Amino acid sequence: MNLRRASWLALAIPLTVALAACSSSSSSSSSSTPATSAPATSASAQASTSSSAAAGGGLKTGLNVYVIPKQLGQAYFTTSDSANSGGAIAALQALGETGSETSGTAATPAAQIPAIQAAISKGANALIVSATDPTALCPTLESAMKRGITVVTYDSDAPTCRSLFINQAATQAIGASEVDILAKELNDTGQIAIVSAAASATNQNAWIGYMKQELKKYPKMSLVSTVYGNDDATVSTQVTQGLLQQYPNLKGIISPTTVGIAAAAAVLDTPKYRGKVLLTGLGTPDSMKKFVSDGTVKEFELWNPADLGYLAGYAAVELASGKITGAQGQTFTAGKLGSFTIGADNTVLLGPPFVFNASNIGKFDF
Amino acid sequence: MSNVAELLRGAMSRAARWETGLAVVVVAVIIAGAQTSPQFLTGNNMFNLGLSNGEIAIMVLPMTLIVISGEIDLSVASILGMASALLGVLWSHGWPMPAIFVVVAIVGLAAGAVNGLLVTRLGLPSLAVTIGTLALYRGIATILLGPNTVANFPATYTDLGVNGVPGTGDNMTYSTLIFLVLAIIFGVVLHATPFGRSIFAMGASADAARFAGIRVKRIKTILFMLSGLVCSLAGVLYTFRLNTAVQNNGLGLELDVVAIVLLAGVSIFGGKGTMIGVVLAVLAFAGLQNALLLTNFNQEATGIVTGALLLASVFVPNAARWLRYLPQKFRPRKVRSPDIHPQEI
Secondary structure, X not given: OHHHHHHHHHHHHHHHHXXXXXXXXHHXXXXXXXXXXXXXXXXXXXXXXXXXXXXXXXXXXXXXXEEEOOOOOOHHHHHHHOOOOOOHXXXXXXXXXXXXXXXXXXXXXXXXXXXXXHHHHOOOOEEEEOOOOOOOOHHHHHXXXXXXXXXXXXXXXXXXXXXXXXXXXXXXXXXXXXXXXXXXXXXXXXXXXXXXXXXXXHHHHHHHHHHHXXXXXXXXXXXXEXXXXXXXXXXXXXXXXXXXXXXXXXXXXXXXXHHHHHHHHHHHOOOOOOOOOEEEEEOOHHHHXXXXXXXXXXXXXXXOHHHHHHHHHHHHHHHHOOOOOOOOOXXXXXXXXXXXXXXXXXXXXXXXXXXXXXXXXXXXXX | OHHHHHHHHHHHHHHHHHHHHHHHHHHHHHHHHHHHOOOOOOHHHHHHHHHHHHHHHHHHHHHHHHHHOOOXXXXXXXXXXXXXXXXXHHHHOOOOHHHHHHHHHHHHHXXXXXXXXXXXXXXXXXXXXXXXXHHHHHHHHHHHHOOOOEOOOOHHHHHHHHOEOOOOOOOOEHHHHHXXXXXXXXXXXXXXXXXXXXXXXXXXXXXXXXXXXXXXXXXXXXXXXXXXXXXXXXXXXXXXXXXXXXXXXXOOHHHHXXXXXXXXXXXXXXXXXXXXXXXXXXXXHHHHHHHHHHOOOXXXXXXXXXXXXXXXXXXXXXXXXXXXXXXXHOOOHHHHOOOOOHHHX
């Protein structure tokens, strides 16, 4: 028995040694060709061979850039990211980079983080992320930055763990203007409610905060409830129906999310509620055309998500090429969108929100 | 004595053949992976491979022992989820992290003890018991956290989840290190101690083991408790890796764990299996998943790997027998006519 035990130990010891050797060899192999810089060096080699690229702004080409929205398959992010709509990947392709979109199929950190880790695995040079949660993503994004990967957030920020945030519209302007739109339609009077996305979503909560501030200007208006539809059409429909039953005197709803506003509009699109419970918020023209034409919704807002992605694409390449660092006051040019200046908190602002109504909605298609 | 030695040698050579096959598979996966993507053999990718498979690999170890003893534990991923939810709840209530670890470990042990006692003392089949606790423990996780997400864990701990072990060039995750250390410990215990041999004995025949004086019920209960403890550790690692405690953490991972154990050549009927096979199976599984990932295969569809490996590892050992019986099915009917085999009537 002692013999057998000894033989097993004899087996176990070389195994440990072999494993240690494995780990040391893998680290040595990586020190000779650092994994994160390997694609970068090949990219810079490419850039140096084509001197025209270097002359044209000095941006690196051949970078691997991953666009990671909150969730795949949502029309808003498809528009902001895809090459066809002129979004982030269109910008990346125009600059000679490889752009790919990846994420989870649910808008949760538990689904998004593995996608980020997979992108790092695939040798990403830059990540363009819409954060499902401001804190949950941080350790993963920080570890990416430690590996030399550029991290840019767009649409929804993770403030402490990125170089730059591409803000779609001033947070304050969106929150306040939606309350103003509703106040104008309601003659400054009545109960209102908010149909939001996930309770943890950074952008939603920031807008709601400014809505509450703006509401102080309208003493006859009161916010009775904020409900969460989790950017899921079914859940958003259910919580909207719940609101209408719980508050029979409800006069208006603000839904600052494209999924929520479309679901709420569908609920209100009956003779019982049309024109009696007013709705505004953030929506895409395509999903709202029907409700604007039949009078369920008079006005709603949005920015152009394709422009947002396009700007994020340029910003990520500028950062990854070392042309900018994300510090306040630096400027860069984003193709057709012109020149942008980095503002406070390492943020770039796309522009003011755009108001859609019956007179202009026909011109848009996204 | 010589009989036992011969039996052992027979078992070793039988196992050796399976493991040789596995080693060939691992090499094939590495070559195929390196062919399909230049990223495959980079330290960066190895790190993320370890990151995304670490918890699964760790849970495979106690599962191996349980399956060899002739039982199964399908509640592993739910214990992981429960540990994660508990960690989140206690942290959001301001508990200090060391105290949380103690509570999580105790709850993991208790969850395993419930499995073990139901199986051994009430004599219930472990398949049914652990399907029950699979739902039960996940339900407890849901009650603990509800729809909430806890994500504000301190960086000291989340660094363990996403950063490398110092001195490995940031290429080896803590979960990989833990897996390797535990694999050696589990391997020595399984193959070089009386405890390990009694696990094989009861897997081969629980009655024979009991007659031989092995405390079958007690050892099985210990194995389930060990599984609970290790799975709660995996739950802590999982939570720190994603910096997220949410009730559905690790949902469905039990299938991957069982698939790896079977791929390792561990008999689902108990009594057979080696730790080296398990390590090779983990490498083959993780390598295959990772290679598919790098080829931009739909990430949500990598369950195909789990399913295919599971089926292959059940089918291949039986393939030889199946092939031998195959011609019989196509033999002309008259062969079985009463004239030739009158005794069959």
